[in-house]
Amino acid sequence: MSAKVVVIGSLNMDLVTRAPRLPKGGETLIGHSFATVSGGKGANQAVAAARLGAQVSMVGCVGDDPYGQVLRDALLADHIDCQAVSTVADSSGVALIVVDDNSQNAIVIVPGANGALTSAAIDQADPVLQTAEVIICQLEVPDATVGHALKRGRALGKTVILNPAPASRPLPADWFATIDYLIPNESEAATLSGLPVDSLATAQAAAARLISMGAGKVIVTLGEQGVLFVQGDRVEHFTAFAVKAVDTTAAGDTFVGGFAAALAAGQSEAEAIRFGQVAAALSVTRAGAQPSIPTLSDVQAFKPS
Incomplete structure (x- = not known):
């Protein structure tokens, strides 16, 4: 694969602790370990798309602190174009992550510099957007910026993905008319549709509701229950x-990046979904966010059990 993907979104330093279980309100637990991870x-989605075969550009903001340089260097290490990653007078975004012994996580995000990604910054990055085959957005930067x-992306005729x-x-x-692929997980599909999502049937109902609201194609990621694609x-x-899960952090991001890379390279929707699923499955067998994301050769070598 060698196609252009532009990712517009957040860069955070993940402060990750592993603990026996997620703490209850007011409770203090002794953790197993701590690490800082880009x-x-x-x-994450930019790294996934890059490792999985795409040419990638990132549009975002980091702070003028040590984390900001580390975050930028992590992207450059994966050959991601960072000309549209700005440094602003703020702290870099951070995510406080607890991972339990069952590989489930709880996350608190402090946006920091991500809040400085404005619509004007998107306009300044327009030459980068014009080179894209696929544009990916998420919701860790201001809503006005995402909408813009x-x-x-729609005006430029690009394939637009929103991971809400x-x-x-x-x-x-x-927003709906601007999105080619809306890719929520179970909880996000429930929030966006106003319907409970706890099974394939309820996921389909939620996706149908989102389509009635204007979404064209909805891909609901369901963890161990797989992926549901709905279009009309x-x-x-x-x-x-x-697979044996170690850490589910960034599994959804890996799926989105892999799906985008495959789609940009001309694979069918079904092929791109399966490709993204393999990449996500491999990612949960490893700890961390970006360190867990596999390469194209990893995916090509994967043999389902």
Whole structure:
């Protein structure tokens, strides 16, 4: 694969601790370990797309602190174009992550410099957007910036992906017409649709609701239950690959980056979904966010059990 993907979004330093379980309110636990790992949904998806075969450019902001340089260097190490990554007078974004012994996580994000990614910054990055085959956005930067980027992507005739994470409320109604692929997980699909999502049937109902709200194609990632693709009356369920999970951090980002890389390279939707699933499955067998993301050769060598 060798196609251009532009990712517009967040760069965070992940402060990761592993503990026996997630703490309850007011409770203090003794953790197993602590690490700082480059992350952020935008940066994770950029790294995933790059490692999985695409030419990638990142549009975002980091702070003028030591974390900012580390975050930029992590992208450069994966040969990601950072000409549209700005340094601003603020702290870099951070994510506080607890991972339990069952590989489930709880995350608190402090946006920091990510909040400085404005619509004007998207306009300044327009030459980069014009080179894209696929444009990816998430929700860890200001909503106004995301909306502006989605509309510009549509105006340029690019394939536009929105991973609505983290979703705390329904999307603005005028966004839907700008999105080619809306890719939520279970909780995000529930938040956006207003319907509970706890099974394949309820995921399909939520996706149908999102389509009735204007979404064209919805891909719901369901963890161990696989992936559900819905477009009008077309419904396809892709079963998950069985692997031993170590850490689910960045699995969703790996799927999105892999799907985008494969789609940009001309693979069919079904092929791109399976490719993204293999990449995500491999990622959960490793600890950390960006360190867990596999390469194209890893995916090509994968043999399902």
